[in-house]
Amino acid sequence: MPPPLSYPALKLVLEYLDVKKRYHITSRSSALQKIDKKIPLRVGTLIIWKDSSVSLDDLEYSAEYTKRKINREELLKIHVVNEKLKKYLEERPNIHVDHVGIYSVKFYEEVPLKLNLIANKLHTFCCSDFRNFLPMIDSRSFPLKKLKLTEEESIDVDHPVVHTAQDVILQFSQKNRLIRGIEKLQRKKLTIQNIMNGNVDAVRIIKDWVKNGREIGTEYLLCFFSNAWIQRMLRDLKNEFHEFQNNLKGVNVRFLKRAPRFSIPMNPISKIIIYGTEIQSKDDTVYQLVLKVVSTDE
Structure with missing residues (x-):
């Protein structure tokens, strides 16, 4: 008969044991229950x-x-x-x-x-x-490695948990539900998925970036499953920033056809480029609006 496990070995086995097995095994032994309480689940x-x-x-x-x-x-x-x-x-x-x-x-x-x-x-x-x-x-x-918020109601994301998470994805399940506070986020990367009408105010985001500045390399990806939704947002951007339309020559991207593109100055060393692109996959097509802060040398 093999010798019983030492306490350190038993502790290690219990800690990484499947949670269902661990619960059923320890629930049958008062001695194991005393050990179990001291070990992380x-x-x-x-x-x-x-x-x-x-x-x-x-x-x-x-x-x-x-x-x-x-x-x-x-x-x-x-x-x-x-x-x-x-x-x-x-x-x-x-x-x-x-x-x-x-x-x-x-x-x-x-x-x-x-x-x-x-x-x-x-x-x-x-x-x-x-x-x-x-x-x-x-x-x-905290900070979380990943935070994903799928919303059906309007919320404010200007919160330390959103600011500090390594990876943040915002997603929508209904139209006309505005997520507030996006423009206040001091994040370099942000993905917003399944955007419909009234979910995101891109004009407000850009105005805040121009006013308060953002670090070079900041990139927000606004994703749409409908071409109609991205076209509506591009029209809003064109109405507000029409004088900053730019072909973005030198940017190696397959742009969305017949969609306006923009280069908006922020300060002497950086600018915001905005463009649409289309991403094909096996299951569907995603239309993506890219908001990116780059060096004026690019």
Whole structure:
């Protein structure tokens, strides 16, 4: 019979064990439970779905079991199991998560479990405001490696979490929902996807850049699935900056056909170039408007 694992070895095995296996193994041993509480819980993906469920990889907590059409005895058994899992997760001082996804939850109070998460990436989808869920993200998570906000309501993104995240993607699920504060972001890179009418005020962004300056290399990519939406934004830019239209000779890009391009001076050493391009993939076509700060020598 092989000798039992030493404490350091057991600690290492438990820490990197699949979360579902770890929970089921340690729940059967009081000795392992004492060790387990001292070891970080590591999860690849944590998904919060509405006010009904929280899944940590393959381990799922459901708050909807009371809606099942089952007898009282069976319901009680499920309740006991769920409460045990809830206690196990909520008593963790923190849970290390690579990716946190929060979907269709309006307020923090609706989240079925109150957890403390140390996260690398955060994605909120059709939530009222990403700020509502920051109480569950430990301060050690910041700056985030990636932040993706898919919005159906108008929000203000002028926030330190957005300013400091390494990679930020803003995305829209409805038209005429303006994301405010984009022009105030001091980011070098930003991607805004699925833009529809009324989502982004590009004129305001450019005016702020001209007034307050931006670092050379700053680049915002505004992405559209409809040619009509990008053409509407280009018309707005043309109406405001028509005197700065420029063919952008020397820029090695396949420009969007018959679309205006711009070169707008910022200061003696830098300028803003604006142009549209079309990106083809197997599944669809994306129309991209590029806002970029470059040296006046380019």
